[in-house]
Amino acid sequence: MKRIDEIEVQVGPLTVGRVEVHVLRCPIATPVRTSFGTMHDRPAVLVSVTDSDGCTGWGEIWSNFPACGAEHRAAIVSTVLAPMLTGCRVAHPTEIFRDLTEATAVLALQSGEPGPFAQAIAGVDLALWDLRARRAGLPLWKLLGGSSDNIPAYASGLNPVGSAELVAEKLERGYEAFKLKVGFGVERDVNNLKILREIIGPNRRLMVDANQAWALPQALEIVPLLAPFNLGWLEEPLRCDRPLSEWQTLADSSPVPLAGGENIAGHDEFDAAIASRAFAVIQPDAAKWGGISGCLRVIRSTQVAALTYCPHYLGGGVGLLASAHLLAATGGDGMLEIDSNPNPLRTLLHGPLDTLVNGRVSLGNAPGIGIEPNLTELREHIREAAASVDAVR
Structure with missing residues (x-):
């Protein structure tokens, strides 16, 4: 390699x-x-x-x-x-x-x-x-040595309210994998998972993100309740600053693979997380720490350890495209995270990522990340969005 x-x-x-x-x-x-x-x-x-x-x-x-x-x-x-x-x-x-x-x-x-x-x-x-x-x-993606511009993507940021309607919409747009936010009470979380699993069927991928919601005792009680939903991963069930021993304890008893990395910063910290074997999925966020320079080493270490690299991302279109090119360049079995919630600063800038075929996107061959932000147009769209939101309120 x-x-x-x-x-x-x-x-x-x-x-x-x-x-x-x-x-x-x-x-x-x-x-x-x-x-x-x-x-x-x-x-x-x-x-x-x-x-x-x-x-x-x-x-x-x-x-x-x-x-x-x-x-x-x-x-x-x-x-x-x-x-x-x-x-x-x-x-x-x-x-x-x-x-x-x-x-x-x-x-x-x-x-x-x-x-x-x-x-x-x-x-x-x-x-x-x-x-x-x-x-x-x-x-x-090609500058970095990638061999293909085609990558899988998943719909992220599904809120506890309105997720069913959003998933139905994203299915129509070609998505084949989804991630629900949990940590809003066990009954509510489980009920939302039941609804989403019924909508997407038994074979499409479904993941959950707890956003550091639980302490270890609570997480140990909750994870068995997630097993029936055939989840791809459970993201950040614990606070990111908890000892790796707690993550290992949870991983040992969890029927769902654990994921994390968006709140890890530094090569030493990532090396320790990878070596712990507590995480099946490593998720550095290139706009939060490391950019491409820092994340490349993390990705290589992840793949050498036979773990999955999935870029974390929840922002505008420029960072999303950079994350997409990084994933395409490095390969593996990870998926690109695409936020499902309305955000003109993403959709006006994410270029080819708007078109999915069987859950995958193609980045194309335009130089760099493939788009050139027009700040004047962006600010005009922001003014229009503000007027629209004010009218609703």
């Missing part, structure tokens, strides 16, 4: 001309609910890196929580990272990822904000990889 960095297409160095960050927020009529909080709008923090030749690459920073978080992460880019990058010669994005992480490590600790710093660096890294692929004239 070749290392990904051994088969990646080589591209010459570039010089960063400017780094810009763009905060977008789109009102929504129906809030997105998790076991720990609710999103009343959909944010997206887009990062653009333009080289001295005028070529631009795009990335996205995870910014769902807290509600004020998008503007804060954007400020980290504009006030800390952009001055470091402007005029910088970039031989390879992995070097910049390493250098930015090391240069801001003490500042992140001093401010108590390693998460926001890591997320901001991840968005910059995604933009640099997109830029690298565009300079090569290749789709990102």
